[in-house]
Amino acid sequence: MDHESPVYLHQLPVPGEERYVSLALVNSRFTLSHGRVDLLDDAEAAHLWLVRHELLPDRAALNGRQFGRLLGLRQALRALFTAYGTQAVPPADSLAVLNSALAAAPPIPRLDWTADGPRRAHTPDADNPVGTALSLLAEDAADLLTGAEAGQLAECAAQGCARWFLRSHAARRWCTTKCGNRVRAARAYAAKQGRAALGRTRP
Numbered sequence: 001m002d003h004e005s006p007v008y009l010h011q012l013p014v015p016g017e018e019r020y021v022s023l024a025l026v027n028s029r030f031t032l033s034h035g036r037v038d039l040l041d042d043a044e045a046a047h048l049w050l051v052r053h054e055l056l057p058d059r060a061a062l063n064g065r066q067f068g069r070l071l072g073l074r075q076a077l078r079a080l081f082t083a084y085g086t087q088a089v090p091p092a093d094s095l096a097v098l099n100s101a102l103a104a105a106p107p108i109p110r111l112d113w114t115a116d117g118p119r120r121a122h123t124p125d126a127d128n129p130v131g132t133a134l135s136l137l138a139e140d141a142a143d144l145l146t147g148a149e150a151g152q153l154a155e156c157a158a159q160g161c162a163r164w165f166l167r168s169h170a171a172r173r174w175c176t177t178k179c180g181n182r183v184r185a186a187r188a189y190a191a192k193q194g195r196a197a198l199g200r201t202r203p
């Protein structure tokens with residue numbers, strides 16, 4: 001493990017992110033015990049995030065306007081996930097942002113065939129690689145929301161965490177065991193304080 005890298009890189013993986021990159025996008029802003037972390041802090045960080053998630057070729061640039069669109073999509077996805085989680089109709093503008101990203105520059109589908117066998121792949125729009133990245137993220141979210149796993153979509157119940165995950169079983173409430181432990185420790189502390197306060201008020 002690289003001890004020089006920032007603390008958030010050592011976070012436990014959130015279930016579902018490995019299969020749905022749209023979930024990883026929503027979770028790119030979260031809270032740790034020492035404060036908020038935003039993996040899309042500026043355009044450079046956002047470029048790195050897109051390249052790391054294999055959505056953008058390294059040489060493709062990300063300008064300020066495109067960076068703004070990515071942040072807008074992240075916000076819209078959070079609103080759509082929240083609407084799904086609360087069985088509400090999402091705000092019309094969030095749906096419009098997703099639909100506009102879907103249509104930004106859909107990649108051209110293709111079939112690759114190597115020694116390992118056939119594999120679906122895509123060719124990004126050479127004139128608009130960032131548009132393709134937005135389209136892929138929006139399509140991933142649309143697949144998640146309409147697919148068989150949508151019912152497992154849940155927001156972490158730890159206060160302030162704000163990450164979304166796919167529940168492995170119905171009773172699971174925390175995105176990671178770290179969040180579960182944090183909440184249990186806070187509860188134990190509150191209970192102890194409560195007992196102490198009760199002790200003080202007794203005659």
Ligand SMILES: [Zn+2]
Pocket residue numbers: 156157158161162163174175176179
């Ligand atoms: Zn959490």
